[in-house]
Amino acid sequence: MDPSIPEDQKTIASDGSGLLYVKFERHCLMERLLVRVKKREKKQKERPALMWEEWEEENDTCLLENYSDDLDLDIPNVSLSETAEPPSDLISPLLKYQKEWLAWSLKQEESTFKGGILADEMGMGKTVQAIALVLAQRELKKDSSILSSSPSASQEVPTVKGTLVVCPVIGVMQWFREIECCTTKGSNKTLVYHGANREKCTYKLEEYDFVITTYYTIEADYRTKKSKHNCKNSKPRVEMLDQKTDSTEKLSDDGSVDVSASVRKDVSRIWSVLHSVKWDRIILDEAHYLKDADCNTARAVLALESSYKWALTGIPLQNRMRELYSIVRFLQAKPYTYHFCKDCDCKALDYSFSTKCAQCHHKPARHFLWWNRYIAKPLESILSNATGRDAMVLLKHKILKNLLLKRTKKERAADLALPLKTVSLRIDSLDVNEKAYNQQLLEETIAKLDKCPRDGPLRKNYRSINTRLQKAVDHPFLVEHNMEKGIPNSKPTVKGFRSSSILNKIHLDDFRTSTKIEALREEIMFMFERDSSAKGIVLSQFTPFLDLIQYSLQK
Incomplete structure (x- = not known):
C-alpha cells in the first residue's frame, strides 16, 4: 500500500490502468453490521435462524477480519x-x-466446493496439471477400491468414471496429444466426441478415462435435443428396472451399465449423449468462454x-463481474450461486418461476x-456506497x-527457469502517402459523425470506427478491400492462401508494402543477425494483415 495515501483511503480494486480509491470510515462498517444484527435478532424471535442468515453472519465475520486489507485482485496467491x-x-x-x-486440488475435491479455478498465467502448464489431478485421484480410488461406473437408484442418470474435458475446437487435439504424451502408454482410454457424425456412433462412455469435446458441440447437441423434445423444464431420467431392459441393456456382472444401449434408448430420446450421464469430473478449458x-x-x-x-482460465475476469459469476455458477459453489428465500430454507441454483416458488410457494x-445481493449490486455503486467495499472484501477473502489458485511466470520464475523477458516499443512515422491517406x-x-444524430447508430458504434482507423495504419488495403465479397471465379487464387484471403481481392501488380510491414522486416533481419537459428511469432488483431505480411516476406 502506498504510504502517501491517507489512512481513510484504501485500495478497493484494480481496473487494469490503475487503482481505484474510496473514502470510508471504520465506524460505518460497525454501524452497518449492527443494523444487520438487529434485523436478524428481531426475525429470530419469531422463527429459527435460516441458512442464508447464518451465512450472512459469516460474511460479517469475514468483513471484520479483513476490512483493512489491500483489495487489489491482481495480488497473486500466497505460496502454498x-x-x-505426481x-x-x-x-x-x-x-x-x-x-x-496437485496437493491443493486434491484437498479442494475433498472440500464442500468439490473443485475450483486454476487461473495460472498462459504457458504454465494448466493442461498437464489437470491431467495429473485426474490420474492422482484415480490412483487414490484404486487403492481404496471405490473406482467404478455404476447406476444408482437414487440418481437420475448413471454415473461414469470418466472426466469430461470441454475446450475450444483449437484445443481438442492439444488435449489429446498431452494425454498421450504425458501418461504411461495404454494407461488411459480417450474419446474425442466431436464431428458431424458423433451422434450416429455408439459409445460405452463408462469405458473412457477422458472424453474431450468442444463448447460448440455441447451447445449444438443440447439445443437440438431441447428443441426436438420440448424438454425445457425436465431433466433426464433413466430407470434401471430389470423387467424393462432387454439383453443389451442389462447390467454387467461388475455393475457397469452399457451406456451405448440404455442411454441411447432411454435418455438420448430427450437428452444429448454427454448430458445422459453423471461424470466423475468436468474440466472447462478456457473457461472464460x-x-x-x-x-x-x-x-x-x-x-x-x-x-x-x-x-x-488465465483470465477469469476480463470486463464485467458477470463473467466471473458464470464460472462460479458452473462450480455450483454454495452459497455464492444459489437463490434463497427470505422466509424459509428454500434454495435453488436456478430461478425459473413467475408467480410463486414451486418449492416453498412464496412469491x-x-x-x-x-451473488447479486452481496457482490454484484453493491459493486455497481462502489464509488458512492461503502457496501461496495464490503463486496470487494467478500469477493477476495x-x-x-x-x-x-493463480500463479504468474514472474512469481514462479525460479521454478520455470525462463529467460528474462524484454518488452521493446518501436515507434515509426508513416510515409507521405500513408499520412495523406x-x-x-x-x-x-x-x-x-457530424452529420449523424447524437443518438444515431453510427455514434453508438465507436468501436468499429476506431477499428477502421487502426486497419488503415496497418495497411490501406485492409480498409479499401474490407467490404469486397471476393474475386470473379475466372481469376485463379494465390497459391498457398485460402480462397477468402484478401490477396484474392486485390491486384497483386498493385501491391505495395506499408511502414508497419517494413518495420517488421527490419526486426526480423535484426533477429537473424543476433541468432541465425532464432524463431519468432508475429501476432495481429487482423487476419488479412497476416496474409499481407506473409506475401510481402515471401517476395
Missing part, C-alpha cells in the same frame, strides 16, 4: 507450502508449483452433471440470488481465496 508427488501413470515431471497445485450464464452455450454446459468441477419478490480517412469519418 504443501506439495504432492501419480505413477504421469511420466511428465512436475515443477514445484505444479506439485503445489462462459461470459454470460444466460447464453445458450453456458446453459448447455451448466446442464452437465458431475461429482467434481474445474475451470481452467418471487421474497427470493434473492446470493471469502470467494476467490476458497476457489481460485489516414488524414483523409479521419476527416471523412469526422464529417460522417
Whole structure:
C-alpha cells in the first residue's frame, strides 16, 4: 500500500490502468453490521435462524477480519507450502508449483466446493496439471477400491468414471496429444466426441478415462435435443428396472451399465449423449468462454452433471463481474450461486418461476440470488456506497481465496527457469502517402459523425470506427478491400492462401508494402543477425494483415 495515501483511503480494486480509491470510515462498517444484527435478532424471535442468515453472519465475520486489507485482485496467491508427488501413470515431471497445485486440488475435491479455478498465467502448464489431478485421484480410488461406473437408484442418470474435458475446437487435439504424451502408454482410454457424425456412433462412455469435446458441440447437441423434445423444464431420467431392459441393456456382472444401449434408448430420446450421464469430473478449458450464464452455450454446459468441477482460465475476469459469476455458477459453489428465500430454507441454483416458488410457494419478490445481493449490486455503486467495499472484501477473502489458485511466470520464475523477458516499443512515422491517406480517412469519418444524430447508430458504434482507423495504419488495403465479397471465379487464387484471403481481392501488380510491414522486416533481419537459428511469432488483431505480411516476406 502506498504510504502517501491517507489512512481513510484504501485500495478497493484494480481496473487494469490503475487503482481505484474510496473514502470510508471504520465506524460505518460497525454501524452497518449492527443494523444487520438487529434485523436478524428481531426475525429470530419469531422463527429459527435460516441458512442464508447464518451465512450472512459469516460474511460479517469475514468483513471484520479483513476490512483493512489491500483489495487489489491482481495480488497473486500466497505460496502454498504443501506439495504432492505426481501419480505413477504421469511420466511428465512436475515443477514445484505444479506439485503445489496437485496437493491443493486434491484437498479442494475433498472440500464442500468439490473443485475450483486454476487461473495460472498462459504457458504454465494448466493442461498437464489437470491431467495429473485426474490420474492422482484415480490412483487414490484404486487403492481404496471405490473406482467404478455404476447406476444408482437414487440418481437420475448413471454415473461414469470418466472426466469430461470441454475446450475450444483449437484445443481438442492439444488435449489429446498431452494425454498421450504425458501418461504411461495404454494407461488411459480417450474419446474425442466431436464431428458431424458423433451422434450416429455408439459409445460405452463408462469405458473412457477422458472424453474431450468442444463448447460448440455441447451447445449444438443440447439445443437440438431441447428443441426436438420440448424438454425445457425436465431433466433426464433413466430407470434401471430389470423387467424393462432387454439383453443389451442389462447390467454387467461388475455393475457397469452399457451406456451405448440404455442411454441411447432411454435418455438420448430427450437428452444429448454427454448430458445422459453423471461424470466423475468436468474440466472447462478456457473457461472464460462462459461470459454470460444466460447464453445458450453456458446453459448447455451448466446442464452437465458431475461429482467434481474445474475451470481452467488465465483470465477469469476480463470486463464485467458477470463473467466471473458464470464460472462460479458452473462450480455450483454454495452459497455464492444459489437463490434463497427470505422466509424459509428454500434454495435453488436456478430461478425459473413467475408467480410463486414451486418449492416453498412464496412469491418471487421474497427470493434473492446470493451473488447479486452481496457482490454484484453493491459493486455497481462502489464509488458512492461503502457496501461496495464490503463486496470487494467478500469477493477476495471469502470467494476467490476458497476457489481460485493463480500463479504468474514472474512469481514462479525460479521454478520455470525462463529467460528474462524484454518488452521493446518501436515507434515509426508513416510515409507521405500513408499520412495523406489516414488524414483523409479521419476527416471523412469526422464529417460522417457530424452529420449523424447524437443518438444515431453510427455514434453508438465507436468501436468499429476506431477499428477502421487502426486497419488503415496497418495497411490501406485492409480498409479499401474490407467490404469486397471476393474475386470473379475466372481469376485463379494465390497459391498457398485460402480462397477468402484478401490477396484474392486485390491486384497483386498493385501491391505495395506499408511502414508497419517494413518495420517488421527490419526486426526480423535484426533477429537473424543476433541468432541465425532464432524463431519468432508475429501476432495481429487482423487476419488479412497476416496474409499481407506473409506475401510481402515471401517476395
